[in-house]
Structure formats: C-alpha cells, structure tokens
Amino acid sequence: MERPNTQEDLDAIAADVELQQLEIMRVMEPLVKEGEGWLIGKDEDGITAVLTDADDEKRSILQQTQPRLYGTLLSANDRVNDSFGCGLMSIALFSVVLPCLGLHWQLFHHFTTDVETQRFLEGLRSWWVYSLFAFGAFTFWIKVNGVIEGMAYQGERHDISGEASRCGFDKLQILAAIEGDSSVSVISKQLKLDRGTLG
16 A cells, blocks of 8 residues: 655545545434443444443453454563563562562671671661662563563564454554553553554
C-alpha cells in the first residue's frame, strides 16, 4: 500500500473516511438506542458488531473487532511479562537483601583481620548505605529485566507480525488500537521500542 505523498492525497483520504463514517451512521441510526455504544469491525470472517458497556474497564478495540490478533498479543504479553521468572526474581531479591544483612549483622567482619578493613566495614553499617545499595541493585535488576523482556519479545515478534499481516494491521495501527489497555501493556511497550515494521 503506497503512502500518500501530497496534501491532496491526504485530503482525499480524509473525505473518503468522512463519507464512510456518515454512511455507517446513517445505516446504524435506526438500530442503535440512545446511550448505547457499538464496536463495528470487519475481518475475513465478515462483519462483527459488539455492544459495549460504558462502565467497563478500558479495553482494546482489537479485543472486539480482531479477536485473533488480540489473542496473539495477549498470549505474547503474558509470555514476555513472565520471562524474568521466579528464579531470577529470587536472585534479584537476595542480591539486595543479603549484603545489607551481612553488613548489619557484621558477618563480613569475620572474613578479615585487618583493622582498617573492619573499620571501613563498620562505617558502612548505616541505613543510608543500605538504601543507596538497594537503590543501585534494584536499578540494575530493572535494566536486566528490560533486556530479558526485549529478548523474549523478539521470540514472539514473528507470530505477532504474521497475525498482523493477516488482519491488515501495521505496528502503528496496533499501537493506536491497544493504547491504554493494561492487559497488553508489556507488549505495547515493546512495540513502541521496536524500530522495525510489522505486517
């Protein structure tokens, strides 16, 4: 699909969209009751029309109009989100807690008899040192988590790209459709970081 290059092309597209919108509104007007909301979509299986509830938590348009694509994104989101794993989470937690406890309980003092080293270790036994160390360690593990999630996303990218292509969606259209949907927030973040194209 060629991209519009001129303002005339953009104006023509906008006019076509407006005419399409007016036609849909004309057809739907006798069918829709006051206060109702409907999501209208079309895929290879035909037209879908789903009644929405204004009180529902914000959901992706794709959930209603492209359930296969949304399901692919949802599955990928959970796998990417779980890629850090309980094992690495435990290592991260222990790497923060154990050194602080070792200093606080003077466990490291037993590994040296040097007076200057013990005096240095004693000087580290303060809450501001523990807080600074914990902040640094958590920052490090957050970065590690981001790298692992990015690698997991690359493993899911082929399936997402294939389903997006089948549904006629590109990356920017997917991002626009799932913005604000907490169920696919992790995959949304990875799509925003992805400099490549889908579909």
